[in-house]
Amino acid sequence: MKTTKIHILISCLFIFSVLSCNQKKEQKIKTMSITQTETKLDLLDLQTKNKLGKDTVVAIINDPVYHKAKKYKAVSASILIKNEIDLTKIDPKNTKIVFECKDGYKPEMPLELFLNAKPYLAFQDLDAPKGTKWEAIIKDGNEMNAAPFYIVYTSVSEKDTRYKWPYNLVKIHLEPLNKSTLELYPLKNRKLETGYTLFKNQCLTCHSINGIGGTMGPELNYPRSVTEYWKENELVDYIVNPASFRNKVKMPTLGITKQQSQEIVDYLKYMSENKKKI
Incomplete structure (x- = not known):
């Protein structure tokens, strides 16, 4: 009888500990506060105002969109963000960058990871046919255009899915990492x-x-x-x-x-x- 009571007590303690852990996890998710401010950059507006920054030529060894080597005219995306947003008021570790594309595509990634990758904002394809700014993208039988902007990296593997390569890019948003x-x-x-x-x-x-x-x-x-x-x-x-x-x-x-x-x-x-x- 005494052994049975001990077993029951141990079982109760185990169940209580499991429930307590789950409750703590639920409470943590419920009480996560959005402390980061949300910011938006309109890239076309910045281009019109001549505020994208100094352009350069970047070479991509194996572009994941075109599946070959490519060259672009581009500006530093990290410098652009630092020039337009006061990052001293933002915690990059708790912030994500969301890329808004013309077609509604909205990939995202941690801001800290993005900034450390030394990304570029490409605005012209130097391999495009004469008289055009961009080479056509053929995907699943559909022809698309990368304009107006395309995020590229010179030191990131195209196989690393943590990094996003959005084209048709028009806006950049900074949001709390835990928003969704x-x-x-x-x-x-x-x-x-x-x-x-x-x-x-x-x-x-x-x-x-x-x-x-x-x-x-x-x-x-x-x-x-x-x-x-x-x-x-x-x-x-x-x-x-x-x-x-x-x-x-x-x-x-x-x-x-x-x-x-x-x-x-x-x-x-x-x-x-x-x-x-x-």
Whole structure:
């Protein structure tokens, strides 16, 4: 009897410790405060005002967009940001840079990582055909143009996915690093954290949930969730291989497994019960 009581006590203590850890994690996410100020740079406006900075020629050994060596006229993106924004009032470690492109694409990365990479803001393609400023980009049978601006790096591997190479760039935003986490994290069901992480890394640059994210693709949660008008099994298959559903589809193949796609769909189903009016 005494042994049974001890076992029960130990079990209770273990359960209490697990719940306590989860509560602390939830409290931490809930109470994370957005302390960083939000700032926006309109690159076309700065160009019109002749405020981009001193231009130079940069050579990229293997450009990930054109898949070959390229040369551009560019300005230092880090110097441009430091000239236009007082970084003494911002904590780079808790700030992210969001790139706003003409087509609604919105990739992001930590500001500190970006500044340390010595990035360049390219505004002219020196390999472009005569009479043009940019060589055409051919992607999945679609022809695109990199204008007006394109972020490039001379000392970063094109295979390192931490670094973003956005073209069609028009604006740069500095935002709190935890901004999207506060709004999109599945607080009520931690089993969906994997799906949330996959969505954040693979989908948020093009799609939005409750107005948070890119606008290149459709909003996925408001007023109706994509899970409310797609058959679940077909949505899972579409995320894995969009081209098997639509000809010349703009959505790329993400290289994820069917199980990972299911994790994303499960997360989207959760968010369908947590809508916020845009």
